[in-house]
Amino acid sequence: MTILLTGFTPFGKVAVNPSQLIVAQVAARREPDVITAVLPVEYAASGRSMAELIRIYQPDAVLCLGVAANRQAISLERVALNLDDAVLPDNAGDQASGRLILPDGPLAYWSTLPLEAMLAALHARGLPAVISNHAGAYVCNHVFYVARHTLDRMDSRAACGFVHVPALREGDDTNGLPLAQMVEAVDCCLNVLRNL
Numbered sequence: 001m002t003i004l005l006t007g008f009t010p011f012g013k014v015a016v017n018p019s020q021l022i023v024a025q026v027a028a029r030r031e032p033d034v035i036t037a038v039l040p041v042e043y044a045a046s047g048r049s050m051a052e053l054i055r056i057y058q059p060d061a062v063l064c065l066g067v068a069a070n071r072q073a074i075s076l077e078r079v080a081l082n083l084d085d086a087v088l089p090d091n092a093g094d095q096a097s098g099r100l101i102l103p104d105g106p107l108a109y110w111s112t113l114p115l116e117a118m119l120a121a122l123h124a125r126g127l128p129a130v131i132s133n134h135a136g137a138y139v140c141n142h143v144f145y146v147a148r149h150t151l152d153r154m155d156s157r158a159a160c161g162f163v164h165v166p167a168l169r170e171g172d173d174t175n176g177l178p179l180a181q182m183v184e185a186v187d188c189c190l191n192v193l194r195n196l
Contacts, residue, residue, distance in 0.1 A: 001036075001060045001061065001193070001194060001196075002028055002033055002035060002057060002058075002059045002060050002069065002070065002078065003033055003034050003035070003059060003060065003061045003062075003063060003188075003190060003194075004035045004037070004053055004054065004057055004059040004062045004063070004066070005018030005026055005034055005035070005036050005037075005038055005040070005063050005065070005136075005165055005186070005190070006023065006036070006040050006050065006062075006063075006064050006065060006143070007021075007022060007023035007036075007037075007065045007066070008018045008039050008040075008041050008046075008051070008067070008139070008140070009038060009039070009040055009091070009113050009175070010018060010022070010041075010090050011015050011041035011088075011090070011117055011139075013069075014069060015064070016046050016049075016068060016168055017041075017067050017165055018067055018135035018165050018166075018167065018168040018176075018182055019066050019067050019165055020168060021040050021067035021179055022065060022165065022166070022179070022182055022183050022186050023037070023038055023065065023095055023103075024036075025179075025183050026186065026187075026190075028065055028182070033194070034123055034190065035053070035057050035059065037053055037142045039051065039143060039145070040091060040092075040140050040147060040168055041090055041091045041164075042057075042090045042091050042092040042094065042097060042165075043062055043079075043084055043094050043142050044090075044092070044094070046142060046143050046146075047094065047101070047146040048141055050064075050143050050146050050147050050150070051146055051147075051150045054150045054151060054154070054156075055154070055190055056145060057157070058154075058158075059158055060150070060158050060159070061113075061158055061159040061160065061193045062147050062160040062161075063113070063161070063163065063186075063189060063190065063193065064140070064144055064156045064157060064160075064161070064162045064163060065162075065163055065164075065186065066079075066082070066138075066140035066143075066145060066162065066165070066188045067134075067164065067165055067166070067167060068164035068166065069077075069167040069176070070166070070167075071081075071129045071164060071166045072128060072166055072175070072176070072177075073128035073129050073166065073167075074122060074127060074128060074129040074130070074163060074164075074165060074182070074185045075112075075129075075131075075132040075152065075163065075164040075165075076113070076115045076118055076119060076129065076130070076131045076132065076161070076163055077111060077132050077133075077134060077135040077144065077161060077162040077163065077164060077169075078110065078111055078115065078131060078132065078133050078134060079109070079110055079111065079133060079134040079135070079143055080108060080134070080135060080145035080147075080148055080162065081107070081108050081134055081135075081137060081141055081145065082100050082101050082106060082107050082108060082139060083099070083100065083101065083103050083104060083137045083141070084096035084099045084100075084101055084138075084141075084142055085097055085098050085099065085137040086136075086137055086138040088147055088156065089136065090138075090139055096143050098136075099144050099147050101146065101176065102149060103148075105145075108134075108183070109144075109145060109148035109149065109152070111144075111148075111160070111161030111162065112148070112159045112161060112192075112196065113159050113160065113161035113163070113189075114159065114161050114192055114193075115161070116129055116131075117192050118188070118189050118192050119131055120194055121188050121189070121191070121192050122185055122188055122189070125185075127181065127184065127185050128177070129185065132164065135162045135164065140162060140164065141162075143162070144161065144162040147161050159193060159196060163186070163189060165177070165182045165185070165186075166182075173175070
């Protein structure tokens with residue numbers, strides 16, 4: 001099995017993106033079944049990169065990570081919307097407002113990750129986790145949608161979806177989660193995928 005694991009660079013007021021740090025830690029282990037990549041927080045460039053990674057590696061599973069700094073739990077996303085819409089511009093200065101990602105694409109794609117199994121595995125380890133209905137309408141959602149669309153057009157049966165992690169907890173801060181706990185959560189999700 002080959003798993004593509006992606007994260008994002010910093011953006012906006014997020015000076016340190018924990019998804020990037022998680023991917024870096026997994027990459028440092030050089031696990032032969034995991035391909036890692038860090039994507040730019042740019043609608044167009046991240047979508048192109050994701051589609052290219054899928055076409056090159058033809059993974060059996062795609063696990064996309066991003067940060068939702070206002071959340072306190074690992075969020076397993078159900079749906080990717082065909083919509084770019086955010087107050088915050090991306091890192092290329094693109095201000096999306098009510099724009100379709102693909103004018104001829106479906107309105108939404110469901111995650112094909114085993115969300116219930118992942119949630120149960122995370123809870124079994126005592127990790128805070130929830131299933132969230134959708135990944136918003138910023139670059140995280142864009143990448144999730146493009147990944148699902150690319151796999152769909154390839155007639156791939158690869159499991160694919162998105163997981164939001166909270167902000168990085170540092171020092172005496174009570175918000176977010178420590179990096180070690182987030183890495184453990186992603187490892188837990190990877191192990192569920194390996195057992196599909």
